Amino acid sequence: GQQLNQSPQSMFIQEGEDVSMNCTSSSIFNTWLWYKQDPGEGPVLLIALYKAGELTSNGRLTAQFGITRKDSFLNISASIPSDVGIYFCAGQETGNTPLVFGKGTRLSVIA
Amino acid sequence: GAGVSQSPSNKVTEKGKDVELRCDPISGHTALYWYRQSLGQGLEFLIYFQGNSAPDKSGLPSDRFSAERTGGSVSTLTIQRTQQEDSAVYLCASSIVSGNTIYFGEGSWLTVV
DSSP: OOOEEEEOSEEEEETTOOEEEEEEESSOOSEEEEEEEOTTSOOEEEEEEOSTTOEEEETTEEEEEOTTSSEEEEEEOSOOGGGOEEEEEEEESSTTSOOEEOOOEEEEEEO | OOSOEEEOSEEEEOTTOOEEEEEEOOTTOOEEEEEEEOTTOOEEEEEEEETTSOOBOTTOOSTTEEEEEGGGSOEEEEEOSOOGGGOEEEEEEEESSTTSOOEEOOOEEEEEO
16 A cells, blocks of 8 residues: 655654654655654644645644655754654545555654 | 544453454544554554445455444444454544544554453
8 A cells, every 4th residue: 555654763852952754655645644642642633734835834843745745844843842752644645545644753852 | 522432442352352443433524544553653544434435445454354334423343353463553533524634533452362
């Protein structure tokens, strides 16, 4: 099935640093989503992107839908301890295809 | 309900037994998804239902796995003759229509011993 390449797999950063992670696909997507998962919880939606080139912010988080429609990135500015968790990208080719997920980026923040 | 509800939240079963996992989507959501997440791994697509259309079963790993959705609402994922490698968190999600943002339940943690 469709695979998304998400990188990096894990990150260890100092509190206050900025973070960047990205996803690429081999095919064109109409939708890109970014989720965060805390231990023992289901993934929670952070940002949804529906248009190529779209740049959307949610507080300290910013995500962009790549112009080629084959990639997306998520930036977190001025990281804080509660940013710790696993971040997943997800994409959908069309409205009739299932949402596919990257393997996640595990973020650790050192105070 | 306010969110996607899954039950049981935890299930320990003996190898070879059948298990049923239930998902109650957000009211009014026509699309329903099942994903599997093994420890420390990403989300693996299993099956997806959209309205009255035939479900997309392309992600089911074997014929021991099946799912149904009755009345366009509640869904049950059934795993027959469970194996240890079936141990994972099974996540259900729903969206208003396919192509819209999907919202996840908290998952059912299955352990096969």
